[in-house]
Amino acid sequence: MPLSIYAQMTVSGALIGLIYALIAYGFQLTYATSKSINFGQGELVMVSAFFSLTLVDLGLPYALVVPLGLLFGALLGLAVERAGVRLALEQKSEGWILLTIIIGLFLFSAAENIWGRDDRPFPTPIPSDAFQVLGVDVTPLEVSVAVGVFAVMGLIELLKRGTLLGKAFEAVANDRDAGELMGISATRTVMLSYGLSGAVAALAGILVSPITTVGPTMASALVLKAFSVAVVAGLDSGFGVVLVGMFLGALESLASFQLGSGWREVPGLLLLILALAVRPTGLFGKAVIRKV
Amino acid sequence: MLKRLLLVRGAETALFAVLAALPLAAHSPYAMGLLTLLAIYGILLIGLDVTVGYLGQVNLAQVAFLGIGAYAAGVGVTRYGLGLVAALVIAPLLAMALGALLALPALRLEGPQFALATLSFTALTTTVLNELEWLTGGAQGLSLDRPPLLGHRLGPAGFYWLCLALLLLVWMAMRNLLSSQWGRAFEALRDSPIATDAMGVGTYRHKVAAFAFGSGLGGLAGALYAFNFQYLQPQTYVYELTVILLLGVVLGGRKSLWGAVVGAVLVALLPNLLSSRTLFLGFSMAGFLVAAATAARGLARRTARPFQALAPVVATGVLVVGGLLVHATEDWRKAIFALMLFSVVVGLPEGLMGFASRFLSRALRIAPPPLPAPSPLDQVLPPRAAGREVLLELRELKRHFGGVRAVDGVDLSVRAGEIHGLIGPNGSGKSTLVNVVSGLYTPTGGAVSLRGAPLPAGSLFRTARAGVARTFQNLQLFVGMTALENVMVALRDVYRVPLPLVLLGLGRAEERRAQADALALLEFVGLGAEARTPAKDLTYGAQRFLEIARALARKPEVLILDEPAAGLAHPDVVKQVEIIRRVSQRGVTIVLIEHHMDVVSQLCDVVTALDGGRIIAEGRPDEVKRHPKVIEAYLGAAAESQAGAAG
Numbered sequence: 001m002p003l004s005i006y007a008q009m010t011v012s013g014a015l016i017g018l019i020y021a022l023i024a025y026g027f028q029l030t031y032a033t034s035k036s037i038n039f040g041q042g043e044l045v046m047v048s049a050f051f052s053l054t055l056v057d058l059g060l061p062y063a064l065v066v067p068l069g070l071l072f073g074a075l076l077g078l079a080v081e082r083a084g085v086r087l088a089l090e091q092k093s094e095g096w097i098l099l100t101i102i103i104g105l106f107l108f109s110a111a112e113n114i115w116g117r118d119d120r121p122f123p124t125p126i127p128s129d130a131f132q133v134l135g136v137d138v139t140p141l142e143v144s145v146a147v148g149v150f151a152v153m154g155l156i157e158l159l160k161r162g163t164l165l166g167k168a169f170e171a172v173a174n175d176r177d178a179g180e181l182m183g184i185s186a187t188r189t190v191m192l193s194y195g196l197s198g199a200v201a202a203l204a205g206i207l208v209s210p211i212t213t214v215g216p217t218m219a220s221a222l223v224l225k226a227f228s229v230a231v232v233a234g235l236d237s238g239f240g241v242v243l244v245g246m247f248l249g250a251l252e253s254l255a256s257f258q259l260g261s262g263w264r265e266v267p268g269l270l271l272l273i274l275a276l277a278v279r280p281t282g283l284f285g286k287a288v289i290r291k292v
Numbered sequence: 293m294l295k296r297l298l299l300v301r302g303a304e305t306a307l308f309a310v311l312a313a314l315p316l317a318a319h320s321p322y323a324m325g326l327l328t329l330l331a332i333y334g335i336l337l338i339g340l341d342v343t344v345g346y347l348g349q350v351n352l353a354q355v356a357f358l359g360i361g362a363y364a365a366g367v368g369v370t371r372y373g374l375g376l377v378a379a380l381v382i383a384p385l386l387a388m389a390l391g392a393l394l395a396l397p398a399l400r401l402e403g404p405q406f407a408l409a410t411l412s413f414t415a416l417t418t419t420v421l422n423e424l425e426w427l428t429g430g431a432q433g434l435s436l437d438r439p440p441l442l443g444h445r446l447g448p449a450g451f452y453w454l455c456l457a458l459l460l461l462v463w464m465a466m467r468n469l470l471s472s473q474w475g476r477a478f479e480a481l482r483d484s485p486i487a488t489d490a491m492g493v494g495t496y497r498h499k500v501a502a503f504a505f506g507s508g509l510g511g512l513a514g515a516l517y518a519f520n521f522q523y524l525q526p527q528t529y530v531y532e533l534t535v536i537l538l539l540g541v542v543l544g545g546r547k548s549l550w551g552a553v554v555g556a557v558l559v560a561l562l563p564n565l566l567s568s569r570t571l572f573l574g575f576s577m578a579g580f581l582v583a584a585a586t587a588a589r590g591l592a593r594r595t596a597r598p599f600q601a602l603a604p605v606v607a608t609g610v611l612v613v614g615g616l617l618v619h620a621t622e623d624w625r626k627a628i629f630a631l632m633l634f635s636v637v638v639g640l641p642e643g644l645m646g647f648a649s650r651f652l653s654r655a656l657r658i659a660p661p662p663l664p665a666p667s668p669l670d671q672v673l674p675p676r677a678a679g680r681e682v683l684l685e686l687r688e689l690k691r692h693f694g695g696v697r698a699v700d701g702v703d704l705s706v707r708a709g710e711i712h713g714l715i716g717p718n719g720s721g722k723s724t725l726v727n728v729v730s731g732l733y734t735p736t737g738g739a740v741s742l743r744g745a746p747l748p749a750g751s752l753f754r755t756a757r758a759g760v761a762r763t764f765q766n767l768q769l770f771v772g773m774t775a776l777e778n779v780m781v782a783l784r785d786v787y788r789v790p791l792p793l794v795l796l797g798l799g800r801a802e803e804r805r806a807q808a809d810a811l812a813l814l815e816f817v818g819l820g821a822e823a824r825t826p827a828k829d830l831t832y833g834a835q836r837f838l839e840i841a842r843a844l845a846r847k848p849e850v851l852i853l854d855e856p857a858a859g860l861a862h863p864d865v866v867k868q869v870e871i872i873r874r875v876s877q878r879g880v881t882i883v884l885i886e887h888h889m890d891v892v893s894q895l896c897d898v899v900t901a902l903d904g905g906r907i908i909a910e911g912r913p914d915e916v917k918r919h920p921k922v923i924e925a926y927l928g929a930a931a932e933s934q935a936g937a938a939g
Binding site for chain 2: 036037102103105106110230265266269270
């Protein structure tokens with residue numbers, strides 16, 4: 001009996017871990033083109049979830065809520081790029097760290113005041129009655145998370161590999177200046193990556209809300225773990241985040257089962273600090289050769 | 293000199309005199325509370341400025357150290373019966389130790405990863421404070437009584453004076469630290485971590501020390517915080533306060549003690565600002581007008597980008613409009629902080645004090661203190677007896693990058709006192725070779741030894757300490773510092789006063805000595821008159837000479853010059869050859885990588901030619917130049933006969 005509880009914990013934890021992986025993937029997208037990430041990504045997740053909830057409350061069908069939510073997230077991502085990132089990148093400074101934190105704080109406060117401080121349920125047509133796979137209970141909601149995460153990551157990777165736009169993306173990621181010299185607008189590529197990253201954040205919000213409820217603080221813990229995943233896996237590692245995300249989710253679920261729910265976050269944070277000590281570029285990251 | 297002393301020290305004295313006298317004039321509990329908080333935040337922000345300002349890293353963990361200090365003091369007093377003084381000693385020590393522990397892994401990272409690591413640490417701290425209920429009382433909080441100071445019960449004014457006295461001590465210690473070798477090292481490692489290591493200063497250890505020091509100040513502030521409020525809750529030390537603290541440092545002005553205190557005033561006043569709507573409206577209106585005026589000026593003179601000028605106007609405009617529309621300003625607290633911080637970061641990145649000090653130094657024209665007379669050259673660069681024995685030896689040295697064999701089994705002996713040339717076409721492995729020897733790259737195979745003892749592999753810092761100095765093909769100067777300071781950073785055997793004494797201000801004599809030594813080296817390369825010029829404003833040629841002066845400050849046995857004449861105009865090439873020759877006359881062994889064949893022929897005793905990561909020829913310059921393999925490497929096989937005829 002206990003063994004099957006552990007199996008259950010591992011599986012449902014790993015499925016939640018996919019949400020961390022998805023948010024971490026959003027960091028990778030922007031890091032690839034601009035070596036910057038949005039420190040307010042959690043607020044993008046949260047505000048997009050609230051926006052989608054409003055659409056649901058207005059009576060829009062789920063099939064329409066999802067694309068509109070993604071679009072909203074993409075627009076937010078673009079706004080973050082314009083207001084918080086572009087100037088700092090032009091000045092080759094790290095001011096974007098502070099600015100994206102600030103924008104996140106603003107969005108947080110706005111959400112608190114517009115939608116209230118309480119957690120609200122997110123209705124979804126996907127049923128939550130569990131079915132059994134190999135003796136482990138799985139809900140269709142959890143399956144929808146997995147499907148959504150793999151679908152969108154796969155799609156974006158296909159785009160990056162198969163289209164000219166994707167090649168431009170890779171080119172700017174490799175060398176911004178050389179890309180510009182070849183006639184690729186680096187600014188537009190960075191905008192594209194922030195837009196995609198915003199859409200990915202919105203998807204994470206829509207996927208996770210039915211499980212966690214929607215509230216201003218819903219994403220603060222999520223994003224912290226996504227940070228851990230991104231750094232542990234390496235900010236340029238592609239699918240490494242999926243492995244690390246699932247591992248961390250499972251670890252966490254086991255830790256909260258064993259130590260009490262208050263300690264839930266601790267393994268992730270320790271893992272992060274340890275991973276930094278052992279491999280600063282991440283488990284799947286590439287070592288950088290310093291040139292002089 | 294007197295003017296400088298009066299203005300700078302006078303202003304500091306006036307600040308603290310006024311702060312100390314204030315309780316005599318305003319002794320309402322409200323005013324005392326504000327003043328006490330100001331002194332505490334002052335200490336906290338000076339600590340935060342160490343990482344944010346001097347190391348240039350976004351540190352989101354200062355609030356965690358505030359919490360650690362507060363709880364160390366709180367728990368120590370309530371559970372272990374510590375006295376006030378003991379708590380004020382233990383809290384910063386604990387914070388410093390934990391700071392060092394965090395810094396060891398975290399400071400191997402830069403930029404976003406560092407910010408993420410510190411953010412995680414803050415989250416971890418809050419969780420632990422919340423969950424260790426048996427120790428901290430958890431979410432219930434922890435009440436404590438302020439213990440007496442050496443038998444005296446401190447009233448509000450007494451406690452304020454204690455906080456102020458500690459702020460003064462921290463201020464003076466910080467000033468002494470920053471004007472010492474340590475302060476220069478912080479500055480240097482932000483400009484070029486590679487060169488800092490290559491000058492034997494040790495980037496990593498300085499960063500860790502700086503971070504631990506700043507964290508210790510956070511812990512001290514935390515203990516005072518605990519004794520001030522006498523009630524602690526884990527929720528106090530969270531993300532929001534982190535952002536407010538950053539606002540304080542950035543708005544006050546980074547890299548400035550004054551800035552930290554100005555920022556502390558702001559952080560202490562902020563909650564009060566929001567409690568009164570009229571005050572808030574007035575303040576935001578003032579901010580809007582300032583932003584609009586700055587924007588108009590910046591746009592008219594074309595000194596600011598449109599975004600940089602207009603974004604603060606929009607942000608402060610939103611503040612004003614929002615203030616008119618919204619009645620519950622307290623509910624929008626975070627958004628208001630965000631808008632204020634946004635306007636400052638975009639519109640006034642150097643902060644209030646950065647702006648003010650630029651303005652004041654222009655208005656008052658404060659002359660820097662005069663320099664001492666240069667030291668005798670024999671003291672700075674003692675002549676070495678060169679016996680032509682083998683000094684630097686490379687055995688089967690290899691460095692591969694994936695499948696590329698950049699250096700592929702090189703055996704090389706450099707004799708003491710010689711100038712050993714290293715030539716070869718682009719991509720032949722010269723730069724990789726010296727990068728391996730100087731410790732930037734770890735060799736894939738083989739060994740390097742100096743006087744028969746193996747050189748540390750893969751550490752610029754330890755190789756530099758072992759007596760190998762180098763310059764860089766792409767200049768790696770500390771661009772923000774003056775020529776003199778660039779050399780002072782690298783000086784060897786001068787800084788002997790231990791850190792605690794430096795903090796007490798006992799390192800001044802050493803500073804004079806360092807200036808004199810550095811000046812002697814600048815004169816040696818002909819830059820004596822440029823001592824006060826910032827390195828970034830020197831001409832290109834002067835920058836190359838400065839790199840040599842800086843490397844000589846290491847008193848090196850072996851000096852590696854990586855293309856010292858690259859990009860120089862002819863008169864500067866002549867000067868450079870002259871400098872290198874004089875360095876060699878002092879008995880310093882030189883490894884010279886160079887493309888200018890005439891430079892190589894004029895200077896070198898021995899030349900080694902590389903191609904494809906292997907040695908193809910070695911001998912006297914004229915021999916190597918005529919060696920068929922060398923001609924083939926440079927010009928290709930077909931051109932051999934013409935080149936031979938031309939040569």
